[in-house]
Amino acid sequence: MVSKSKILGALTAGIFATGLAATATDAAAKDIVLNMAGPDWGPTRFLQDKFNRTYKAKSGNNVKLVFDFIPWPSFYDRVAASLTSGEKKYQMVVSDSQWLGTFIEGGHFLKLNKYIDADPELQAIMKDTHPAMVAAYSTYPHKSKNYYGFPQFPDTKMTWFRNDLFCHEGERAAFKAKYSRTLPCSYAEWKDTDWKTWASVGEFFRRNKGAKLGDGVAENDFYGIAYQAGKVADFSIMQINAFIWQHGGNIWDETNAPKGQAIGVVNSDASVKGFQHYIDLLKWSPPVAKTGQMGIFAIQELFMQGKVAAIINWAGLAPPALDPKTSKYADKTAFALTPGLRGKDGKISRWDNLGGQPFVLTTWNSEEVVKEALEVVKWWMSEEVQLDFAKNGGESGLMSVMARPDYNDIRPWNRAHVELLESQKDVWHVPEYFEMLTQSQEEFDKAITGQKTAKQAMDAIAQFQQELLTEAGRIQ
Numbered sequence: 001m002v003s004k005s006k007i008l009g010a011l012t013a014g015i016f017a018t019g020l021a022a023t024a025t026d027a028a029a030k031d032i033v034l035n036m037a038g039p040d041w042g043p044t045r046f047l048q049d050k051f052n053r054t055y056k057a058k059s060g061n062n063v064k065l066v067f068d069f070i071p072w073p074s075f076y077d078r079v080a081a082s083l084t085s086g087e088k089k090y091q092m093v094v095s096d097s098q099w100l101g102t103f104i105e106g107g108h109f110l111k112l113n114k115y116i117d118a119d120p121e122l123q124a125i126m127k128d129t130h131p132a133m134v135a136a137y138s139t140y141p142h143k144s145k146n147y148y149g150f151p152q153f154p155d156t157k158m159t160w161f162r163n164d165l166f167c168h169e170g171e172r173a174a175f176k177a178k179y180s181r182t183l184p185c186s187y188a189e190w191k192d193t194d195w196k197t198w199a200s201v202g203e204f205f206r207r208n209k210g211a212k213l214g215d216g217v218a219e220n221d222f223y224g225i226a227y228q229a230g231k232v233a234d235f236s237i238m239q240i241n242a243f244i245w246q247h248g249g250n251i252w253d254e255t256n257a258p259k260g261q262a263i264g265v266v267n268s269d270a271s272v273k274g275f276q277h278y279i280d281l282l283k284w285s286p287p288v289a290k291t292g293q294m295g296i297f298a299i300q301e302l303f304m305q306g307k308v309a310a311i312i313n314w315a316g317l318a319p320p321a322l323d324p325k326t327s328k329y330a331d332k333t334a335f336a337l338t339p340g341l342r343g344k345d346g347k348i349s350r351w352d353n354l355g356g357q358p359f360v361l362t363t364w365n366s367e368e369v370v371k372e373a374l375e376v377v378k379w380w381m382s383e384e385v386q387l388d389f390a391k392n393g394g395e396s397g398l399m400s401v402m403a404r405p406d407y408n409d410i411r412p413w414n415r416a417h418v419e420l421l422e423s424q425k426d427v428w429h430v431p432e433y434f435e436m437l438t439q440s441q442e443e444f445d446k447a448i449t450g451q452k453t454a455k456q457a458m459d460a461i462a463q464f465q466q467e468l469l470t471e472a473g474r475i476q
Contacts, residue, residue, distance in 0.1 A: 032061050034063065037078070039075045092359055097136045100358075102434070106431075109149075116147060128398045142255055151357075152356075152357050154417075156416075158312070159190060159312055162332050165205065166334075193336075201284075205310075225285055252265060254430050257474045335412050335416055390411065439465075
């Protein structure tokens with residue numbers, strides 16, 4: 001029989017040993033702060049909130065994620081100023097994919113191959129990430145095997161439409177009688193919608209103030225369609241690229257450097273035809289389209305105010321359209337695939353420019369900080385967090401999550417987003433991106449506003465890019 005004194009002694013020793021272990025663990029734990037630059041909007045606000053509520057570092061360290069939330073209009077300038085100043089403020093950055101070349105060649109973004117090669121969890125994430133996102137968000141040179149980022153927020157453009165109008169029996173009958181085509185209402189009908197039908201929608205729903213519209217009358221001059229036509233940022237080019245690719249044209253292809261040319265490609269007949277098609281459809285849009293100010297936020301606002309029947313815009317901007325506090329037609333908004341160009345075989349091409357952002361690590365971090373940052377990446381890319389993100393307005397970058405039978409029903413735009421991923425390309429990633437973008441936007445705007453023809457604008461763009469990229473050594 002064991003005496004009480006021996007039992008008490010054993011318990012005391014055990015408690016003392018446990019206390020020593022806890023003390024040792026606490027003493028070994030380090031305070032690690034991961035400062036991350038990110039645009040100030042829903043997808044990054046959710047990441048911060050979710051981290052604060054749920055994240056616990058496996059290492060036992062006290063890891064804090066601290067966002068520097070920066071408004072979109074000044075986001076690039078502030079990040080660039082910080083990275084190039086040498087202040088080494090950020091351990092992680094939410095970066096547009098187009099910025100990768102600038103900051104990789106500048107020595108600011110960390111190549112991740114050795115960490116991925118050594119970590120089966122990161123390998124599994126890369127394998128599960130949609131190929132379009134791997135190419136756009138991770139690789140530099142573009143589509144190479146050099147990896148730098150993971151999807152923080154994937155994004156695609158889709159059709160937002162007023163289902164009280166497109167599914168209205170009277171409007172559908174009138175549209176059918178006028179055009180001998182179906183006014184799209186169901187998802188299947190929108191899947192069969194090409195640019196020809198989109199143009200007819202634009203003409204059909206052009207109503208003057210007070211004219212009959214659905215079950216009521218138009219409160220303002222009403223327009224059928226709108227998409228990006230904005231000189232600011234990358235607003236126009238993101239929609240124009242879709243028309244260029246669908247018509248069989250191309251932008252300068254950095255994967256063909258140094259032999260890929262700009263002249264003869266950027267201004268090819270197919271590229272000019274695509275740009276002209278884009279311009280032709282703007283006549284059915286609100287007048288702001290001809291001012292160079294119809295960007296992504298302008299068309300979002302026009303739609304939510306009830307001044308346009310259907311728009312093409314990013315899924316990332318869609319949540320306010322379903323909120324009655326911000327949208328007059330929150331309960332009458334639906335989402336579908338974008339229109340596309342119907343080929344001779346009857347199939348519709350929907351090539352488009354991928355949106356969204358990866359997050360990356362910076363090059364000045366210690367190995368311990370890199371390890372903790374990659375653990376945050378693994379946490380963010382876990383199924384539980386990705387699903388929660390989707391339920392709160394985001395999109396997953398993981399094919400396994402998107403393949404779940406319940407994924408398409410989480411948000412009303414999910415089905416379109418998943419289907420559209422197969423038709424996504426990306427704009428350039430090289431450091432000359434900003435010069436190319438600025439000059440392209442200027443020339444596009446001249447054509448949109450009638451100062452130049454589509455061909456004149458495309459010729460000017462091709463000549464500028466040929467000279468710029470030759471001087472940079474990217475064209476020989």
